[in-house]
Amino acid sequence: MTDRYESDHTAFDDLMSGSQQSRSDGEAATFPTVFRGYDRAAVDAALAALTADADARRADADALARLLEAAQQEAQDRAEELTRLEARVAQLEGELAVQSARADNAEDKVQTLSAEFVSSAAESSHERERFEDVLRVAEDQASVIIKNASVQAERLLQAAREEITAQRAGAQADIETLRAQAATHAAQARLTIDTELTAHTAQLEREAAHAAEKVAQAEQEAAAIRTEAEKGAAALRSLVSRETEQLRAEAEDAVRITQDANEQVAASLEHAQRITAKADDFDKLMRAQAQQHEADARLRSREILDRASVKAQKIIDTVTGHSQSRERRRSDARVIADR
Numbered sequence: 001m002t003d004r005y006e007s008d009h010t011a012f013d014d015l016m017s018g019s020q021q022s023r024s025d026g027e028a029a030t031f032p033t034v035f036r037g038y039d040r041a042a043v044d045a046a047l048a049a050l051t052a053d054a055d056a057r058r059a060d061a062d063a064l065a066r067l068l069e070a071a072q073q074e075a076q077d078r079a080e081e082l083t084r085l086e087a088r089v090a091q092l093e094g095e096l097a098v099q100s101a102r103a104d105n106a107e108d109k110v111q112t113l114s115a116e117f118v119s120s121a122a123e124s125s126h127e128r129e130r131f132e133d134v135l136r137v138a139e140d141q142a143s144v145i146i147k148n149a150s151v152q153a154e155r156l157l158q159a160a161r162e163e164i165t166a167q168r169a170g171a172q173a174d175i176e177t178l179r180a181q182a183a184t185h186a187a188q189a190r191l192t193i194d195t196e197l198t199a200h201t202a203q204l205e206r207e208a209a210h211a212a213e214k215v216a217q218a219e220q221e222a223a224a225i226r227t228e229a230e231k232g233a234a235a236l237r238s239l240v241s242r243e244t245e246q247l248r249a250e251a252e253d254a255v256r257i258t259q260d261a262n263e264q265v266a267a268s269l270e271h272a273q274r275i276t277a278k279a280d281d282f283d284k285l286m287r288a289q290a291q292q293h294e295a296d297a298r299l300r301s302r303e304i305l306d307r308a309s310v311k312a313q314k315i316i317d318t319v320t321g322h323s324q325s326r327e328r329r330r331s332d333a334r335v336i337a338d339r
Helices: 002-021 040-119 125-231 233-338
Strands: none
Touching (some): 040 125, 040 233, 125 233
């Protein structure tokens, strides 16, 4: 650029000296002006593309935030499901207490009948001893059944409570981890996008200002050349060949500068596309992890519910069977007593 300005200055001095000597010779010559610098439309288009890309990245970050909210809602739903399971466990405990009360009531009735039978003087001592043996065996079996059922039910309920607590703690830990990771990656993505957008915008603004300065300078130079050409048309005839070569060199420089600008814009667009691809890969990874955690949590909750339901049903069936067995024994005892 310095050599070009020196060449322009030398040509201008020659033009001035020649114009003073032959101001009145020949016809006036007019040359077209050439503007040097970047294409403003291309620069504006690149800025618009970078701005749109930044908006798209911000939209992706907002989508990640919405995904995090959905995961939190799913965690709340799983907590409600665990609460419902706890309520079911409490209901089973109540039913077990009712069955135990019924068994105690049956024992009281058997003891009452036994007392009545003992107090009756009309029956023989042999039948009384036999009935007492039957009652004693029935009471022992009932006590053992109730004790075993209570211990088994307590163990199952305790295991269900511990598993529910562990599942709740694991789900909460997974939620907190996902929340922290999503917040960290979203913040990093926003920071990277904002930083690169600011850098590219500043660079393009500098290049645009430099191009505008070149355009203004070229306009001033063209105006000066036009004015001096009109004043010294005769001197320009001798300098036509040299000025033509100089303008051709300047045109080649302008083409070179334009190509450099286009290459820089293309590199910026390629870099923005790489950032977009990385953000898309991260979004897909986070979605896949969230879906996997959600599927695992649902499967574990369903397995816990199924096991608790099966165990509770077994307890109910066992207690009901023992109660029915005791009722049959009591009926047999009554039949024996009636005999």
